[in-house]
Amino acid sequence: MKVTHAPLVVSDQERALEFFTGTLGFEKRADYKQPGRPRWLTVAPKGQELEFILVEGKSKVDLGLGPEAGTGGYQIAFTTTDCRKDFETLRAKGVDFKVGNYTKPVKQAWGISASFKDPDGNQFVLIQPNLIGKAYTAANRRKARRRAAKGKRA
């Protein structure tokens, strides 16, 4: 089993398409309309298998957290090779980087991150992992594999 599509709720498919392809530089992957069904519209970063389905609708989630929590973990995360440069580029294109109390890239123990929103308020994080961040992710994957192998033997 592997994930190929994840939904992203947007109020206006055209506006969202413009944002994800024009501003973020994603590719449009699928766009078709079956009679009586919603328009099936997907986008993805270049070369990535996982596609985002731009589903028309309205969405609001209450995490019970304050602005100090930033996205509060309710986010789609992307890796980037240069977080500060992306921040400058995207901000110049009008992308909203105000998420909770955060407005610009933040240095963390595991790298640099910057949170932003799409026109519908969906939250995203750009992550430029440093060596610690990369090692941590790799270690977690190894651990998960070991746990899985153990479970199969048991």
Place this chain on the structure above:
Amino acid sequence: MIEKTTHVPIVVSDHERALKFYTGVLGFQKRQDYQPKGRPRWLTVAPEDQEVEFILVKGKYTVDPRPPAEAPSEGNHIVFATADCRKDFETLTARGVKFKDPAPVEAPFGLAAYFADPDGNHLTLLEARAPAAPAAPAATQAKAKRKA
């Protein structure tokens, strides 16, 4: 440059119940689980060997975009590719998953099985017809291949 997606959120009302479903029933791996001070618990799961992790975010929809759990998702779903939809259907049914249809459904794009997690998030298993899984444009794939 944005490289790739690493995390996608799933809103759940109860971390433990969701963890049990995604690991125990679907067979995903738990990848990360820690409690930063003064922050929500960071809990992620993923199918074996999949790079993209799902963040199980504790929260509730105050404006819910999702159709009812037993209804068609109308596009608001997470889709998983599977090599054998009928077998997965049997396995998951035995583990207590209630699919929306009595058997996998033949669709123009493949064989699909529709269900929902305990919080009503719509999930789909899809055994795509050739070409497998909706693919990236050929030029992009060739480029990715050269890079690899």
